[in-house]
Amino acid sequence: xxxxxxxxxxxxxxxxxxxxxxxxxxxxxxxxxxxxxxxxxxxxxxxxxxxxxxxxxxxxxxxxxxxxxxxxxxxxxxxxxxxxxxxxxxxxxxxxxxxxxxxxxxxxxxxxxxxxxxxxxxxxxxxxxxxxxxxxxxxxxxxxxxxxxxxxxxxxxxxxxxxxxxxxxxxxxxxxxxxxxxxxxxxxxxxxxxxxxxxxxxxx
Numbered sequence: 001x002x003x004x005x006x007x008x009x010x011x012x013x014x015x016x017x018x019x020x021x022x023x024x025x026x027x028x029x030x031x032x033x034x035x036x037x038x039x040x041x042x043x044x045x046x047x048x049x050x051x052x053x054x055x056x057x058x059x060x061x062x063x064x065x066x067x068x069x070x071x072x073x074x075x076x077x078x079x080x081x082x083x084x085x086x087x088x089x090x091x092x093x094x095x096x097x098x099x100x101x102x103x104x105x106x107x108x109x110x111x112x113x114x115x116x117x118x119x120x121x122x123x124x125x126x127x128x129x130x131x132x133x134x135x136x137x138x139x140x141x142x143x144x145x146x147x148x149x150x151x152x153x154x155x156x157x158x159x160x161x162x163x164x165x166x167x168x169x170x171x172x173x174x175x176x177x178x179x180x181x182x183x184x185x186x187x188x189x190x191x192x193x194x195x196x197x198x199x200x201x202x203x204x
Contacts, residue, residue, distance in 0.1 A: 001118055002029045004045060006038040006052035006064065007080070012103075016051065016080070016110060023111055035059035035067070042072060049114060054081035054088060062088070062095045069096030076117045080110070084128060090190035093156040093197070099123035122154055122197050142180060149176045153196035 003020055005028055007013050017028045030045045032038035034056055042050065050068060054061035065077040078099035079092045089100050098121075099113040105125040113123040142150065145166075152162045159173040166173075177192065186192050 001026050001049055001114065002045070002047040003027065003114070004030045004032065004038065004041055004047040004050045006032045006035070006050060006056070006061065008033045008053065008056050012053070019107055019110060020114070023114075026111070026114060035061075035064040038064060039067065039071075042068065042075065047075065049076040049078065049117065051078050051080055051110070051114070054079050054083060054092065062091050062097075065092060065097045066095040078110075078113050078117055078123070084125075086188070086190035086194060089124070089128060090193045093122075093153075093193050094158055096156060098156060100128060101125050102127065122156065124194065124197050128194065142183060146176055146180050146183075149173060150180060150196050153177075153193055 003026060005013050005016050005020075007016070010033075013031045013033075017031065020026050020028050029047055030041045032041045035058065038050065038052065041047075050064075052061040052064055056064075061079050061081070065079065068075055068077055077095075077097045078101060079097045080101050080103060081088060081092075082103045084102055092100050098117040101109045101113050101123070102125040105127065109123075109125050116123040148166065149162055152165065157165070159170050159177065162168070163170045163173045177189075181187070181192055184192075184195060186195060
């Protein structure tokens with residue numbers, strides 16, 4: 001798998017490159033320090049996956065993920081961040097990222113995330129996943145349609161994308177999302193995304 005690293009800190013890029021290049025089947029084909037350089041490198045190098053920092057100057061990693069999804073939908077994106085803010089996780093997944101790895105997590109998380117995303121799964125660092133653990137008691141029973149929508153949320157799809165995939169109106173999808181949150185006793189959209197990702201990984 002050809003990988004592009006995007007981070008405005010040279011030492012971070014060097015460390016991640018060394019880690020990845022020691023893994024079988026993975027190769028760092030380029031680096032970029034900002035979003036503009038990243039877009040140019042993607043067009044030139046054609047990587048299969050982009051590993052991007054979230055906190056860059058001018059254009060954030062989340063905004064970069066959205067641009068990549070729009071221009072190169074087949075390219076996977078994993079966000080590497082120092083922030084465990086659930087709003088950032090939600091925004092990154094909505095923008096098209098398939099993984100969210102914390103910079104203070106074990107270095108093996110980066111490799112695990114790359115392999116999970118390459119296999120078609122999503123990935124969150126363990127501490128983020130633990131935040132989505134529910135209180136004890138049986139898991140509420142979701143309808144077949146609600147379970148389908150939950151799976152789509154785990155893939156990072158927006159309500160508009162879910163509506164198109166299942167031939168529904170956006171308003172219907174939003175209603176299902178509200179029902180899922182009510183059944184699971186989840187307050188915010190970010191927590192719903194975390195729950196969806198954790199549920200998908202656990203089920204798999």
